[in-house]
Amino acid sequence: MKAGGHMPKKRPNIPESVKRQIRQRCGFGCVICGLPLYEYEHIVEWASVKRHDPNEMTLLCPTHHAEKTRGLLPVAEVNSANQDPFNYRSGRPEAFPLRYSGDSCLVSMGGGTWRQDFTQDATVPLLVIRGCSVIEVKRQDERLLLSLRIYSKQVKLLLQIAENELTFSASSWDVELVGRKLTIRGGVRDILAQIEFRTPDEIVITRGVFAFGGSQIRVEPDHIFLQEYNIRMEGYSARTNGGSALRFD
Numbered sequence: 234m235k236a237g238g239h240m241p242k243k244r245p246n247i248p249e250s251v252k253r254q255i256r257q258r259c260g261f262g263c264v265i266c267g268l269p270l271y272e273y274e275h276i277v278e279w280a281s282v283k284r285h286d287p288n289e290m291t292l293l294c295p296t297h298h299a300e301k302t303r304g305l306l307p308v309a310e311v312n313s314a315n316q317d318p319f320n321y322r323s324g325r326p327e328a329f330p331l332r333y334s335g336d337s338c339l340v341s342m343g344g345g346t347w348r349q350d351f352t353q354d355a356t357v358p359l360l361v362i363r364g365c366s367v368i369e370v371k372r373q374d375e376r377l378l379l380s381l382r383i384y385s386k387q388v389k390l391l392l393q394i395a396e397n398e399l400t401f402s403a404s405s406w407d408v409e410l411v412g413r414k415l416t417i418r419g420g421v422r423d424i425l426a427q428i429e430f431r432t433p434d435e436i437v438i439t440r441g442v443f444a445f446g447g448s449q450i451r452v453e454p455d456h457i458f459l460q461e462y463n464i465r466m467e468g469y470s471a472r473t474n475g476g477s478a479l480r481f482d
């Protein structure tokens with residue numbers, strides 16, 4: 234029997250509620266640059282503090298985390314960014330580039346799917362409400378450039394993709410990018426929008442609202458609902474290589 238030794242204290246996982254408090258305080262992105270790809274970082278290292286106190290932690294992207302770990306990014310600078318995070322300071326979160334490409338794209342939402350094939354460079358409106366395209370895909374030089382806007386039911390803009398540049402509102406209750414899935418919440422168990430970016434060619438929208446000119450299309454996990462026409466659509470599928478797949482005028 235070995236005597237006198239003691240087991241090193243295992244670092245527990247950060248509780249989800251603590252992670253959320255940190256995200257909310259930091260504006261859902263790296264406090265230095267705003268990128269929504271980040272790690273939960275102890276400002277003073279875990280080895281010294283040995284606790285997950287949300288007030289002693291911050292969000293740093295992989296680059297800024299590595300800079301801090303190497304001592305290239307001074308702790309004082311992390312502290313001041315933590316007091317005044319980029320996404321709140323700039324008033325607009327940093328755009329995150331989505332990498333869609335190829336000759337075909339698949340949009341899945343509300344349990345239905347449609348595929349758009351491209352034979353040449355073109356801009357195709359995939360979903361049109363009252364003459365305005367709310368989902369648009371453009372093929373240009375082997376790239377697929379996706380554009381859409383997702384709102385809450387109260388018509389507050391939650392997120393925008395403009396030719397693959399993703400931005401979201403830092404005034405939402407919670408925004409979280411886990412793996413390829415972005416979730417925006419209005420409260421506990423209240424998912425306002427959920428999208429998975431299955432690059433290079435697929436986008437999956439599980440929840441959210443498309444709005445234009447007083448009209449709304451609500452996406453739920455198993456159907457889409459057209460408020461104005463009181464139509465519920467489920468299990469549809471379409472494949473097109475010209476024109477728009479869904480049009481509501």
Ligand SMILES: [Zn+2]
Pocket residue numbers: 263264265266267268293294295296297
């Ligand atoms: Zn950063």
